[in-house]
Amino acid sequence: MSNVRVLMWGLGEIGTRAAKMLAQRPQVSFAGAISHQVGQDLGSVIGGDDLGIEIVESPQELGVVEADICLLGTHQRVPDLVPQIEWLLDQGISVIASGEEMIFPWATHPELADQLNAKARAAGVTIYGTGINPGFVMDALPLCLSSCCASVERIDVTRTSDFSPYGPGPLRSLGVGLTREEFERGLQSGMVDGHIGFKESMGVIARALGWTIEEYREDIAPIVTNVERHTAHISVPPGNVVGCDHSAEALIDGKVVIRLSHPQQIAPDAENARVGDFVHIHGDPPISMEITPEIEGGQATAARMVNAIGSVLEGPPGLVAMDQLTLPFATPLGRPGTSVGDHAA
Amino acid sequence: MSNVRVLMWGLGEIGTRAAKMLAQRPQVSFAGAISHQVGQDLGSVIGGDDLGIEIVESPQELGVVEADICLLGTHQRVPDLVPQIEWLLDQGISVIASGEEMIFPWATHPELADQLNAKARAAGVTIYGTGINPGFVMDALPLCLSSCCASVERIDVTRTSDFSPYGPGPLRSLGVGLTREEFERGLQSGMVDGHIGFKESMGVIARALGWTIEEYREDIAPIVTNVERHTAHISVPPGNVVGCDHSAEALIDGKVVIRLSHPQQIAPDAENARVGDFVHIHGDPPISMEITPEIEGGQATAARMVNAIGSVLEGPPGLVAMDQLTLPFATPLGRPGTSVGDHAA
Numbered sequence: 129m130s131n132v133r134v135l136m137w138g139l140g141e142i143g144t145r146a147a148k149m150l151a152q153r154p155q156v157s158f159a160g161a162i163s164h165q166v167g168q169d170l171g172s173v174i175g176g177d178d179l180g181i182e183i184v185e186s187p188q189e190l191g192v193v194e195a196d197i198c199l200l201g202t203h204q205r206v207p208d209l210v211p212q213i214e215w216l217l218d219q220g221i222s223v224i225a226s227g228e229e230m231i232f233p234w235a236t237h238p239e240l241a242d243q244l245n246a247k248a249r250a251a252g253v254t255i256y257g258t259g260i261n262p263g264f265v266m267d268a269l270p271l272c273l274s275s276c277c278a279s280v281e282r283i284d285v286t287r288t289s290d291f292s293p294y295g296p297g298p299l300r301s302l303g304v305g306l307t308r309e310e311f312e313r314g315l316q317s318g319m320v321d322g323h324i325g326f327k328e329s330m331g332v333i334a335r336a337l338g339w340t341i342e343e344y345r346e347d348i349a350p351i352v353t354n355v356e357r358h359t360a361h362i363s364v365p366p367g368n369v370v371g372c373d374h375s376a377e378a379l380i381d382g383k384v385v386i387r388l389s390h391p392q393q394i395a396p397d398a399e400n401a402r403v404g405d406f407v408h409i410h411g412d413p414p415i416s417m418e419i420t421p422e423i424e425g426g427q428a429t430a431a432r433m434v435n436a437i438g439s440v441l442e443g444p445p446g447l448v449a450m451d452q453l454t455l456p457f458a459t460p461l462g463r464p465g466t467s468v469g470d471h472a473a
Numbered sequence: 474m475s476n477v478r479v480l481m482w483g484l485g486e487i488g489t490r491a492a493k494m495l496a497q498r499p500q501v502s503f504a505g506a507i508s509h510q511v512g513q514d515l516g517s518v519i520g521g522d523d524l525g526i527e528i529v530e531s532p533q534e535l536g537v538v539e540a541d542i543c544l545l546g547t548h549q550r551v552p553d554l555v556p557q558i559e560w561l562l563d564q565g566i567s568v569i570a571s572g573e574e575m576i577f578p579w580a581t582h583p584e585l586a587d588q589l590n591a592k593a594r595a596a597g598v599t600i601y602g603t604g605i606n607p608g609f610v611m612d613a614l615p616l617c618l619s620s621c622c623a624s625v626e627r628i629d630v631t632r633t634s635d636f637s638p639y640g641p642g643p644l645r646s647l648g649v650g651l652t653r654e655e656f657e658r659g660l661q662s663g664m665v666d667g668h669i670g671f672k673e674s675m676g677v678i679a680r681a682l683g684w685t686i687e688e689y690r691e692d693i694a695p696i697v698t699n700v701e702r703h704t705a706h707i708s709v710p711p712g713n714v715v716g717c718d719h720s721a722e723a724l725i726d727g728k729v730v731i732r733l734s735h736p737q738q739i740a741p742d743a744e745n746a747r748v749g750d751f752v753h754i755h756g757d758p759p760i761s762m763e764i765t766p767e768i769e770g771g772q773a774t775a776a777r778m779v780n781a782i783g784s785v786l787e788g789p790p791g792l793v794a795m796d797q798l799t800l801p802f803a804t805p806l807g808r809p810g811t812s813v814g815d816h817a818a
């Protein structure tokens with residue numbers, strides 16, 4: 129694989145980080161960029177020299193696009209992404225999406241997933257969703273660890289995150305700064321929505337391990353502070369909400385087989401909340417893993433997209449998930465297919 | 474994949490554990506068994522009912538063997554394994570080997586590796602080596618974690634193991650019970666040999682990350698106890714050796730880029746040695762992971778062999794390593810290739 133032509137679609141935080149990583153890789157060239165920073169050069173958006181790639185607002189403005197793959201960072205939900213992905217399939221372009229539901233679209237939109245899968249197979253290209261969570265901490269990582277087990281009875285994952293770096297938009301979605309009552313109202317109105325991805329993580333774990341989930345439940349609770357907590361963006365008095373503890377459980381035969389929990393809060397050290405990624409596999413043998421602090425989400429999500437390029441381009445056509453692609457790792461092109469061949473030759 | 478026919482070759486600790494796991498899987502049937510327990514039924518060796526599989530001493534005694542894959546647990550070193558693997562290739566049987574050097578045979582025997590690769594490709598079958606270490610803790614696991622990184626400068630892995638369960642043979646190879654002087658002599662004679670696999674783990678990490686290792690060094694030191702330590706198998710007085718601390722470093726441009734360390738000792742709690750698997754990735758972002766206690770080696774090695782069956786059978790022909798197969802996980806057949814297809818259909 130000598131040169132990979134990448135189309136960037138969506139230059140929010142993740143897309144911008146991914147573009148910055150790709151700009152440093154000599155095997156990558158940019159085939160175009162679609163985002164709201166219309167008229168700017170892609171290079172200036174990622175804080176570098178001009179790249180001769182003018183950002184356009186819609187795919188139609190690209191003209192003839194010669195791309196192998198698109199890094200798609202526009203939406204979180206499958207229905208919002210389908211029109212964009214179908215346009216890409218029509219051009220014969222493979223897709224790596226950061227939208228949470230794309231990790232395992234069968235979890236929430238099985239018909240759209242089947243539709244995308246059929247179209248991608250017909251087009252001979254691959255669609256893949258990835259990220260840090262969902263996409264790694266609560267699914268790929270416990271799956272990888274489970275390869276050491278003769279049997280698995282239950283998987284528990286907790287990702288306790290420090291939300292201090294984030295600004296007003298993300299803070300609002302967690303209810304940070306609200307009173308308990310406002311938090312409840314925020315939940316009802318949908319303003320507070322916590323984490324997207326539990327069903328997706330559980331779906332891919334269940335498919336891989338051959339489990340059929342019979343019951344699913346979710347809980348979302350405010351994290352209320354006992355002390356004043358503050359960040360660069362907000363100060364919260366004692367008694368108010370500093371984050372939310374969102375969790376989900378999957379059951380088989382009345383027993384919890386997967387429990388995923390994602391407490392996110394600002395200034396966790398103010399009350400000694402221990403941030404980190406924690407995986408417990410109840411199996412034979414049991415495995416108890418922790419990563420402290422938690423893996424930094426923004427950079428890791430962008431890196432997982434970039435590092436997946438090689439294995440997606442070499443992967444089977446269709447809509448695929450992490451259980452169908454090669455072991456992921458950091459590399460200039462995601463998977464050194466050709467170097468393995470060279471090595472062996 | 475409805476039924477997989479497995480030939481067992483080598484029923485030591487690992488092979489016996491793997492056979493026990495396979496005996497519980499309805500999709501698996503045994504195609505034969507070769508080991509030193511000649512004349513016994515495979516079922517009795519794994520502590521179960523007779524399976525109608527009489528253990529023979531050599532492959533020639535098997536007669537016509539109809540197997541898809543062989544779990545090979547006979548030797549640690551590539552040259553000892555080559556004749557057995559070549560016999561299997563001649564029968565068109567894929568191979569999963571637990572021998573440490575088979576994780577990445579190019580590290581120590583590049584010519585034999587190329588020879589096996591060419592023969593396996595010609596036969597259209599796959600050869601793969603796996604285990605817990607090498608094969609997971611010091612290679613597959615840090616590689617998988619590195620998929621969250623935009624760049625990696627250095628990888629450090631320490632596996633601190635409790636060697637208390639092991640008997641005389643393994644104890645001798647670590648020098649347990651010896652004086653310092655006897656340990657030094659044991660090193661020189663080769664009786665004390667520590668861990669096999671550092672070069673293999675480094676080789677596959679380097680291939681995956683696109684690194685070219687310029688310098689390699691190894692160190693092996695006795696772990697001397699300050700207190701009396703004992704297990705069911707041995708008592709060691711203060712001042713004597715209770716294990717060995719074997720480590721290796723790979724350098725590029727004069728800088729250490731991989732450091733692997735494997736202190737193994739009996740009764741580590743006697744002096745509060747903290748057992749576990751520890752991975753530190755110096756990258757962007759950095760990742761600091763620990764698994765405590767360390768993943769149990771015997772069961773995990775057997776499980777990794779069993780869990781690899783599906784992905785090896787669906788993998789590319791040739792001699793392959795972990796960077797060429799799908800994300801590993803626990804499953805009845807290693808990889809639900811058909812269920813993915815079913816799901817999507």
